[in-house]
Amino acid sequence: MSWTLLSGVVFLLGLALFAQLSRRHELRRMRRSVTERDHAIRQGRAVAQLAHPIVDLSRCLGCGTCIQACPEDQVLELVHGQAMVVNGASCKGHAVCEAECPVDAITVTISNAEDRKDIPAIDEQLEAIGSPGVFLAGEITAHALIKTAVRHGSQVGNEVARRCEADQDRDPRILDLIVVGAGPAGLACSLEAKRHGLSFVTLEQEQGLGGTVAKYPRRKLVMTQPVEMPLHGKLSKTEFTKEELIELWQEIASKHNLPIEHGQTFAGLERTKSGSLVVYTQEGTFEAHNVCLALGRRGIPQKLDTSGEDLPKVAYSLMDAHSYSDRKILVVGGGDSAVEAALGLAEQPGNEVTLSYRQDSFFRIRSKNRERLESSLAADRLQVLYNSQVESISPQSVQLSLANGDRPETMTLPNDEVFVMVGGIPPFELLERSGVSFDSEHRPKSGPLVEQGTGLTQALLIGFGISLLVLVWALVNSDYYLLPGNERPAHPKHAWLRPGLGVGLWLGVGACTLIVLNLLYLLRRASWSKLNFGSLQLWMTSHVATGIFAFLCALLHSAMTPQDTPGGHAFWAMAVVCVTGAIGRYLYAYVPRAANGRELELAEVKAKMAQISEDWNQEERHYQNHVCEEVTALIETKQWGASFFGRLLGLVGVQRHLNRTLHRLGEEGRAQGVEATQIKDALGFARRAHRMALMAAHYEDLRGILGTWRYLHRWVAALLVLLIAVHVFNALVYGNVVFDGGNR
DSSP: OHHHHHHHHHHHHHHHHHHHHHHHHHHHHHHHHHHHHHHHHHHTOSSOSSEEEEEOTTTOOOOOHHHHHOSSSSSEEEETTEEEESOGGGOOSOOHHHHHOTTOOEEEEETTGGGOSSSOOBOTTOBBTTSTTEEEOGGGGTOOOHHHHHHHHHHHHHHHHHHHHHOTTSOTTSEEEEEEOOSHHHHHHHHHHHHTTOOEEEEESSSSSOGGGGGSOTTOEEEOSOOEETTTEEOSOSOEEHHHHHHHHHHHHHHTTOOEEETOOEEEEEEOTTSOEEEEESSOEEEEEEEEEOOOSOOEEOOOOOBTTTSTTEESOOSOGGGOOSOEEEEEOSSHHHHHHHHHHHTSTTOEEEEEOSSSSOOSSOHHHHHHHHHHHHTTSEEEETTEEEEEEOSSEEEEEEOOTTSOEEEEEEOSEEEEOSOEEOTHHHHHHTTOOOOGGGSOOOOOOOOOOOOHHHHHHHHHHHHHHHHHHHHHTHHHHTSOGGGGGGSTTHHHHSTTSHHHHHHHHHHHHHHHHHHHHHHHHOTTOSOOOSOHHHHHHHHHHHHHHHHHHHHHHTTTOOOSSHHHHHHHHHHHHHHHHHIIIIITTHHHHHHHHHHHHHHHHHHHHHHHGGGSOHHHHHHHHHHHHHHHHHHHIIIIISOHHHHHHTHHHHHHHHHHHHHHHHHHHHHTTOOHHHHHHHHHHHHHHHHHHHHHHHHHHHHHHHTHHHHHHHHHHHHHHHHHHHHHHHHHHHTHHHHTTTOO
16 A cells, blocks of 8 residues: 555656646747747738738637648747747748648738738639739739649639630630740649640740749759649659759650740730730730730849949849859848848858848748858858948948947948849839739728637537437337346347347447547648548548547447446546547637737737837837836746746735836836826836736636646547457457446
């Protein structure tokens, strides 16, 4: 007994220690995520420039599948047990998070689409609204992925082929289609047109293929998802460097003899009186019934508009870093292209590379580039000048201005090469003259994204219907199920309702089969698993459905009287698994949602505090910053530093502590001559921020307690599988004695 007691104490204390350490680790991780999100909001990188994920907190289970699936890092993180957008600017629009979410809680949409003037008005067929026969595909539609561009091009080619087949009276002397651009979208559209036997021509301003992709730096990894090209099929691998992809596209174009006209720069299009479309280039004109504008968004390079920018040493792209060595180089820009160029140049022998960026940190670059940049800075291979701008460029040097508070400084760098990578001027004006509208009023209206709810009502309705059918079955056979166990063998239905024979046996087999199918969901979710067909949402629905069906089948298999056997214990374990699963799927989301709601309100309060202070003078702004620092420190202590029991004990004193702090801050403001209204505003926001943080902390404590459903669900499920294995083994070895559960 003493040994058992000692072992139990050691086990329980070890388990408690593990739980406490895990909890601390989780809180530290959440604190980092919330801090990173607040930084992203202040720096303007909380929302992506194009595609942006939106999380429905009423549905999110906190399974983390979206985070595992996202090829970009730090876009989404788990905060209070639910997915939250932390660094939206890193989202590239892969939308795999949306596809993989098992409960349909994520939607990837175009950010601020209603107010933007850089998104063309197109319909579901990618046809420009108000310009029949004019289609847009690829990056110009505000979708930046190669996979999406290929899908767009294929869709346009199919749609034009369908229309041409329906219009047998069209003038055969006029081309069916003109494709402008030979990037991924234009190439896919050309291949689809070739497959359908259309008459077409592809116009490309460069001498090679690839469009924007061809301008990427040497050996850049440009694709990380499977892509299927028309007439070629699925590409042999999912990852390609720029050179590999361009070479493959050239082989495909040559193999299918695509009619590509190089050196044709698009200059506009017009519609003739007969309804056909005339495309103008700098080399001539082309006429067709349909046009696919597969243009990029970069257009012509954005310039710095500074003296010396026309010098030969100034370039706006870098094709091959290996061509430069023993040079003093300045790279201007803060995006992935600028960082990759600086890193590539810094790796060449003898180069002295400086990266100039006008912001105080990089917030639009991929996590891999961020890691490479930090490593290069640590190794002193390049230097970064934040808050800097180019003032002038001379043949031997570059002059920059550095922001240093209210006293900007000037720096002169010896220089041989300048690479300006600050984006481009999109061809929107040219497209508008060609009949493409960018007016948000002309774009199809999409309904606002609203919370869908957990789907509990629908699930209860389905569950009620299934259980009702089982109840009807039980009532129909109640003359057998209501009998005591010792009287059942004499009943006529015993031969086929008993657990060991007939329908009863097959119900047991069915329950085991459903459990096996149920567990396949875990394989589908695992990142290492090869089981990847079907959407995860469908698998989640199957997981829930098979769990309910298995439980009801097991109930009938036991002849409505589970016994004190491994099979009976497995039945009750299955009941616990179903209950904890239902808590997680339909009920658990409410508390994390409340906690995250307070976090979002807290972020809004902080943003409003920063916005209001913009109109204050330097001394008043300094006072508000001091208030923010004091209250933030108080929030950090109460939200992340204190323990659960510490917060419970401090409920009475926390308000008194806050009042003393705010009173002291008010006295300091009045002593500094800050206006009374501004003191009131600053302290009011501070009080509200503190309240939101404290509420989020208490919700997080409650979530931590309720979060034990996961462990019950998983470990009882493991016990269930073990008990079923024992039950089946005993049934096979000992026959009907165990199969009947004691009903001989």
